Amino acid sequence: MGTIADYTGGFILESIRKALHYFDSTEGPLTQDEKGKRLHKNINEFEPLILSLNQAGEYIRKAKSIAIGERVCRVLHPESVYTESVFLNELAMEMVASGHARIASIEEAEECLQKSAGHPLIISKVSGEYLEICPSYPPDCVxxxxxxxxxxxxxxxKQAQ
Ligand code: SF4
Structure with missing residues (x-):
């Protein structure tokens, strides 16, 4: 499972880099591949969900702290389209403390996601809670x-849209 410390300490970025390298250096389905199976298990620990904008807004409005920062994997593809993620609760505070994000209001976070229309919103579990909402960029997204x-x-x- 990804933890808040993995996000602030760069481990998550290293994991993404390795996964993308594996996808780039192999071909075809990975369902029967041992390394592919391990990767699958690691990815599923984030329990990623595709959200509508309204659903993302619900998570944002319930959060105790909110921050906005560049989507985590963009460092690996600086030439790719720029989108910013919304971080919630303790992840928000720690991403701000480590210089990866800035504190935001509910309105700013919702506006940030609205600006990224066309990028599917994905929420990921970090340290066991849904804390990262990313306007994903499918060509580079794990x-x-x-x-x-x-x-x-x-x-x-599955909740109401
Ligand atoms: S685009 Fe995908 S891999 Fe990159 S930060 Fe967003 S959810 Fe994670």
Whole structure:
């Protein structure tokens, strides 16, 4: 499971880098591949959910702290489209303390996600709680890349849209 310390200490970025490298250096479905299976298990620990904008707003409005910062994996692809993620609760505070994000209001966080229309919103569990909402960029996103290789990981949030 990814932890808050993994996000602030850079371990999460290293894990993403390794996963993307594996996708780039292999071909075809990875469902029967030992390394692919391990990767699948690690990815599923984040229990990623695809959210509508309204659903993302619900998480934001319930949060005790909110921060905005560049989507975590963009450092690996600085030439790619710029989007910012919304971090919640303790992850928000720690991302601000480590210089990766800035404190935001509910309105600023909702506006930030609205600006990224066209980028599917994904919420991930960090340290056991849904704390990161990312306007994902499918060509470089571990989740979307995993799906393409047969490693199903993305579910739609079943609550009311
Ligand atoms: S685009 Fe995908 S891999 Fe990158 S930070 Fe967002 S959810 Fe994570």
């Amino acid at each position: 989740y979307w890349r995993a799906e393409k290789r047969g490693l199903h990981c993305l579910e739609r949030n």
